[in-house]
Structures are given as structure tokens and as C-alpha cells.
Ligand SMILES: *[C@@H]1O[C@H](CO)[C@@H](O)[C@H](O)[C@H]1NC(C)=O
Ligand SMILES: *[C@@H]1O[C@H](CO)[C@@H](O)[C@H](O)[C@H]1NC(C)=O
């Protein structure tokens with residue numbers, strides 16, 4: 278284990294040997310620490326869908342992420358809105374990693390107090406991995422110690438439907454004196470299913486498989502989607518990328534999903550023969566693997582469509598480990614099942630990062646504690662302010678799957694938004710089907726967050742929708758919060774090569790790399806004209822709805838309702854609509 282640089286670390290090392298730091302860290306009135314535990318987060322009962330299974334052994338080792346309170350995250354958000362607003366004088370003036378690190382670095386008081394708290398449990402700050410900004414620490418401790426540190430008990434829970442296990446607590450607390458200096462600790466109370474963190478794609482067995490249809494928008498694009506359908510529909514077919522020495526797209530992969538090289542080649546031979554030399558590189562994060570004997574549906578879908586939309590732009594596939602099946606009686610140091618954090622911590626520690634990211638994973642927002650969701654969402658804002666566009670699938674359950682009972686102990690029915698789709702600093706992509714005209718798929722995830730307030734960039738678009746909606750679905754969602762999706766793209770019956778065979782895959786998983794592919798080409802256009810990348814997209818796209826094909830048909834049923842309906846203007850089914858590359862290019866020229 279090792280630490281990162283940073284000026285204050287030297288102070289800390291001294292603190293732990295007792296040379297420095299006392300004035301910073303002791304209460305001036307009493308001269309003593311207030312060590313009363315105060316709850317950070319607590320569930321009122323076992324979260325919906327899980328049951329208590331058994332107790333873990335107390336010497337089981339757990340890897341923790343501790344999120345120290347960031348110094349100037351509000352400043353980061355202020356910068357984000359300025360540099361992402363096309364009407365602002367600072368549009369496109371993204372911050373460097375060093376500038377972001379400087380803003381988010383915890384205050385010396387925060388670092389010293391956290392260090393003292395760790396020390397009180399026999400842990401040296403210097404034995405933890407710190408992020409370059411010092412805002413995240415990683416440490417591995419036995420469960421017994423974690424239970425003392427967080428005044429809680431860990432239990433093994435089993436998911437009722439899938440049978441998978443997770444190791445979590447129902448609440449966690451911190452001593453009063455350190456309470457405000459730590460935002461999150463994981464794993465604690467987040468029940469996001471990472472092993473099956475909803476993989477938003479599914480093999481669609483009902484659609485006949487169709488071979489190549491070269492050129493033009495074939496009528497078959499209504500029932501079977503290939504790269505040529507998408508490149509024609511969204512007007513990218515005649516654009517050839519040139520900024521391939523600087524521009525990149527990153528595809529996030531989790532859950533032991535491996536993207537296959539040979540399948541990509543077969544796919545290109547079949548569906549985009551001018552791109553048979555397309556390839557991607559694989560970056561392994563947190564013990565992620567690259568098993569070419571085990572092609573994943575999601576991974577192949579993402580890499581094949583991102584590649585076909587963006588060739589010859591470099592594609593990076595991130596294989597993030599940390600979510601193998603958790604085995605209750607296995608004593609090996611365990612995965613923490615928090616792979617978003619491992620991915621974010623890895624990406625935020627890089628000096629250069631791709632200008633576009635596509636992620637096709639998510640889960641119900643209510644499985645994630647609010648403070649945890651806020652902290653992860655702020656991590657995406659950090660990528661945006663550095664000039665990257667962060668895109669997520671909106672989910673495949675319309676307004677919510679199953680009974681849609683709220684987790685807050687009230688047992689009331691509420692629409693179930695998805696996270697990270699509901700984060701205001703990402704661009705969320707819903708799904709369409711058919712052509713002339715395209716319409717919403719019934720599964721397209723959409724709705725309103727229960728955590729995040731409505732950002733101003735979408736206020737007038739959402740208000741117009743709500744005015745038209747009237748009292749429909751009243752009480753099932755919060756009309757004053759972040760609404761999504763922002764945009765949409767085709768998402769049904771994508772032809773994908775898996776293990777050499779062609780199959781048909783549907784889901785907003787297909788929509789996300791497609792839309793991200795269009796953004797990657799726009800970034801290419803910007804960069805090849807010596808302009809900065811697009812970065813956080815939402816203020817730009819809500820200011821220019823006419824650059825999208827408005828989708829006005831279809832609805833996203835769920836929770837025993839018809840969900841919301843697509844209509845003129847923005848709607849929580851297809852957002853502003855599907856992209857028109859030529860219009861967007863004109864806008865950004
Ligand atoms: C951050 O990057 C530095 C330099 O590449 C590396 O030494 C360090 O281990 C990284 N830290 C984390 C937490 O990934
Ligand atoms: C925390 O959860 C445990 C069960 O794991 C329970 O016994 C305890 O009362 C809870 N504490 C708080 C503060 O909610």
C-alpha cells in the first residue's frame with residue numbers, strides 16, 4: 278500500500294507520530310473529542326427485494342472506500358455550468374485534472390480529523406491508498422473493526438429473485454467529531470445490485486435474424502437494426518473522423534462482461550466492411566479481466582456499435598472488477614461490490630481521459646443511499662468539467678419494474694427512477710424503435726429522481742411537458758426534481774455477433790453507445806477544427822431542441838400504469854428525441 282503526493286500528507290504523517298496537528302484537531306472548549314456516534318444513514322428495514330441470510334465471520338476482510346468531504350465541490354459545479362453553457366463566455370474552457378484536484382481537495386482540518394479517527398482505530402493514514410486529490414481513501418479492514426468504526430453490524434443478505442448475496446449493514450454511524458468530514462463510506466448501506474446491476478440489455482428471441490443490408494435506410498431497419506440503419510437515420514454516414522490522434526471514446530464494462538476481439542471483426546465484416554480493421558483496447562481496473570473465451574452480450578453490443586459508429590476513432594473498453602459473485606462462507610478478502618467507485622477513482626486519477634463515455638449499467642435509485650448517490654453524481658460532474666461527455670442508459674423498465682413499493686418504510690407505490698440515469702450531470706439516453714417515424718419503446722426508462730432537484734437547464738422543457746400532462750400519475754413522482762431521459766436513440770433488435778453467431782439484442786444498452794457514437798463524431802469535428810470537446814452536454818442540448826428528431830409516439834409503462842407518453846417537445850420517455858448529426862454539426866461549426 279502506498280500514498281499519493283500532496284502537501285498536507287507530510288503534516289499528517291507527523292500527526293500520526295504526535296509531532297503536529299493538535300491545534301487543528303481538538304475541541305477548544307472541552308479539550309476533548311465528542312465521540313458520541315451520530316447516524317450517517319439508516320434503512321428502516323431490510324431494503325425491498327432482499328432478505329437477511331446469515332452472519333459473516335468477523336475476521337472477513339473488506340475493502341472500503343472512504344469519501345472525505347470535498348473542499349470546493351460547489352465551485353466545481355459552478356465551473357461546470359459556466360464551461361458547458363453555450364451562451365457563456367467561458368464555454369468550452371474546461372479545467373485540467375490539477376485544477377479539479379485543487380478544488381476538491383479536502384480542507385486540512387478534514388484530512389487531519391479523519392486521520393486522527395483512523396489513528397484511534399490503529400490505522401495509519403499512510404497505510405491507505407489516497408486519490409490524487411486526497412478526497413478518497415481506500416483501506417482494507419476486518420469486519421469486526423469496521424463494525425466498531427461505524428458502530429454497526431454487517432450481515433449477509435440474499436436477493437429474493439436472483440439468489441445473489443451481498444455483505445452490507447442496515448445503518449452506519451460516525452463519532453460526532455468526524456461526522457461532517459466524511460460524506461460516504463462503502464460498503465455500508467448501498468444495496469445496488471452490482472452482480473446484476475441491471476444489465477440493460479436482453480437477447481430478444483422474437484425477432485428474425487437478418488443479414489447485411491448495405492446502404493440506405495432499408496425498410497428492414499424497422500424490425501432489425503444494423504450500423505447502416507443508424508448511420509443513415511442519424512446522418513453520420515458521410516462523416517469521416519480525422520482527429521483520431523486525440524479523440525477517444527471510453528466504454529465502461531462491469532460484471533465480468535468481456536468484449537471479444539474476434540466477434541468485433543466478424544461483426545465489421547458482416548455489417549461495416551469498410552471498418553474491418555476496427556479494434557478496441559482494454560484497460561483493466563481493480564482486478565478486472567479480459568477473458569476472450571467468454572464474450573459478453575453487453576460488452577459485445579457496446580463495443581460493436583461504438584466501433585461501428587465511430588471508426589476509425591480509438592475505442593477503450595474498461596473492464597472493472599470487484600463484482601464477482603459474493604460467496605458467504607468464503608474467507609478471501611472480498612469484493613466490495615461498489616464498482617462505480619473503482620471506475621470513477623481510476624478515471625479521475627488519469628491525466629488524459631476520453632472525451633466521451635458510454636455506460637449501459639444502472640439500478641433503481643432507491644437501492645442507493647442518497648448521500649452515496651450525490652457523491653457518485655458529483656464524480657461525474659468532475660469528468661464533465663474536464664471536458665468529457667458522460668452518457669448513461671435510462672433503464673429498461675419504463676417508469677419502474679414490479680410493484681414499485683417505496684423503500685422508505687411507507688410501502689407506498691412510487692415510480693422507480695434509475696441511478697445514475699437520474700444524476701443531473703450525466704446525459705441519459707432512452708430507446709426508440711421503428712422508422713418513419715421513430716417511436717418510443719415501451720421499456721424506455723424515464724421519470725423523475727427522488728434525490729436530485731431539477732436543474733435549470735431543463736426547467737422550461739419539463740414545465741411544458743407537465744402542463745400538458747395535467748394530473749396524470751399525480752403522487753407517483755416528484756415533478757420538481759431532475760427528469761430524464763435527456764435524449765434517445767434506437768434500442769430494439771440490434772444485430773450483434775456473440776461467439777461467432779449473430780443474435781438480436783434490445784435495451785437502452787443499445788441506445789447509449791449509439792448516441793455516444795454520434796457525440797464522439799461531433800467531438801471529432803470540434804477537435805479537428807481546433808475547438809474544445811463538448812464536455813457536459815445537457816445545457817447545450819436543451820438550448821437546441823431543433824437539432825433532434827422529436828419523438829411523439831409511444832409510452833413507457835410500468836408500476837401497473839401506462840407510464841408517461843411521448844409527445845411534442847421533451848418528454849420522460851425519449852427526452853428531446855434522437856440526434857441529427859448534420860444539424861448538430863451546423864450548430865457547432
Ligand atoms: C494515481 O496515479 C498515480 C500515477 O499514475 C499512481 O501512482 C497511483 O497509484 C494512482 N492512484 C490510484 C488511487 O489509482
Ligand atoms: C442498526 O442496525 C442493527 C441491525 O443490523 C440494529 O440492531 C440497530 O438497532 C440499528 N441501529 C440504528 C441506529 O438504527
Ligand SMILES: *[C@@H]1O[C@H](CO)[C@@H](O)[C@H](O)[C@H]1NC(C)=O
Nearest residue numbers: 538542553554555556557558
Ligand atoms: C485487436 O487488438 C487485440 C489486442 O491488442 C489483438 O489481439 C487483435 O489481434 C486485434 N485485432 C485486429 C483485427 O487488429
Ligand SMILES: *[C@@H]1O[C@H](CO)[C@@H](O)[C@H](O)[C@H]1NC(C)=O
Nearest residue numbers: 728729730731755756757758
Ligand atoms: C421533491 O423534490 C424537491 C427537489 O428535490 C424537494 O425539495 C422536495 O422535498 C421533494 N418532495 C417530495 C415530496 O419528496
